[in-house]
Amino acid sequence: MRTVIYPGSFDPLTNGHLDIIQRAAKLFDRVIVAVASNEAKNPLFTLEERVSLGEQTVSSMQNVEVDSFDGLLIDYVNRMNGDAIIRGLRAISDFEFEFQLALMNRKLDERIETIFMMPKDTYTFLSSRIVKEIARLGGDVRQFVPECVEAALKERHQAN
Numbered sequence: 001m002r003t004v005i006y007p008g009s010f011d012p013l014t015n016g017h018l019d020i021i022q023r024a025a026k027l028f029d030r031v032i033v034a035v036a037s038n039e040a041k042n043p044l045f046t047l048e049e050r051v052s053l054g055e056q057t058v059s060s061m062q063n064v065e066v067d068s069f070d071g072l073l074i075d076y077v078n079r080m081n082g083d084a085i086i087r088g089l090r091a092i093s094d095f096e097f098e099f100q101l102a103l104m105n106r107k108l109d110e111r112i113e114t115i116f117m118m119p120k121d122t123y124t125f126l127s128s129r130i131v132k133e134i135a136r137l138g139g140d141v142r143q144f145v146p147e148c149v150e151a152a153l154k155e156r157h158q159a160n
Contacts, residue, residue: 003030004115005082007073010035010050011043012149013057014131016123020088023117025064032080033058037070044132044156056148074108084113090124 004024010017010033017033024031035050045053047068054066069076077085085105087098095116102114118124126144135141135153142150 001029002084003032003080003082004028004084004086005032005034005073005077005080006086007034007036007069007076009038009041009043009128010054011041011045011128012050012131012145012153013054014123014126014128014145014149015143016088016090016119016126018057018146019119019123020086020117021058021064022061024086025061028084029063031061031064031086032082033064033066034073034076034080035066035068036073037068045152049152053146053149053152057146072108074105074112077112078109082112084115086115086117089116089118090127 004027006021006024008017021031021033033054035047035054037047043050051066051068058064058066067080073085087102089095089098098116105112105114119126131141131144132153134144135157138157141153145153
């Protein structure tokens with residue numbers, strides 16, 4: 001069974017993320033959406049909320065699961081018997097950072113491959129940061145995120 005890990009903070013999960021998850025699910029037997037703890041990023045949603053939103057989003061996909069991790073990604077990939085890491089590239093600006101991470105992960109464990117995927121062109125501009133800003137300012141994010149994420153964003157910003 002070929003397993004790929006798709007790591008990220010997913011704060012929140014966007015349709016760009018979902019596009020990559022759906023396409024990875026066609027290429028691999030098992031896809032694990034690995035939500036990084038990473039409190040240094042000061043997330044809008046708690047780790048538990050991000051995992052829950054991910055689970056709701058992928059519930060209809062048989063070979064996709066959502067989990068969380070803390071620490072080195074390569075250690076998590078090994079614990080989950082992963083064969084590869086999948087990373088999304090929206091623009092050239094993403095590539096340099098992602099390339100450095102991929103090379104470091106290869107140094108830590110040369111058995112683990114990193115695969116870069118580009119989202120559909122309609123999502124290349126999309127980022128969690130931009131979605132959060134639009135939602136914070138009362139904008140409509142329906143076209144950018146799954147329904148459950150839109151509802152969670154509305155709820156979070158109405159509470160503030």
